[in-house]
Amino acid sequence: MLAEYETLRDEVLAAIAHRVAVMNFVFAALTVLLAGLLTRNIGDAVAAAVAIFAVPQFAHAGLLIWLGEYRRSQRASLWLSRLEQRINQEVGVKAMGWEGRSQDPAAKDFEHMAFPYIATVTLLVGVAYAGLAIGGFLLVEWWKVHSDLRLWIPLTGVGVYALVTEAAFLWFFASRWQESRRRPA
16 A cells, blocks of 8 residues: 555656646747747738737647646545545554645645646736737737728727637636546545
8 A cells, every 4th residue: 555655646746747847838838939929020910810829729728738737636646645544544543644634625724735726827828818919919000001991800800709719718627627626525
């Protein structure tokens, strides 16, 4: 049981390390992408398309990969909690309890990681919104020069696209997040 415990503990730590690595990569990629858009040598229309379509997709993909690693660590942590109970029953004393405490909603430090999780999600959703805003701005600038049609046309298009795609993503992400937060009995 102790060998299983050590293996699963390594799994939890690896999933945490993978979440950090994913965020480092996504943050770096988005930083390069946004910096490239702001200091670009391409036309406003192409830059607008990249900002509107690519930036939110990078942010969303990063969040989904991060969530997958979060779920992986939660599954292993839950199993570890149950394994601690079996070990404690076997030895007759409460010798182990770290994972059990992290899985217990009544424990004082149960939500100790909520702030970094909220910060990660907020930052990446914010970057997606920033990409949409930058893309909308660049599209308007291009539209002013290249079209005689009213300006509300591209703004309405970007607005509808942003509302639909972001609402769909947020609903999908929130439902998967809630699934991962449920603890089976």
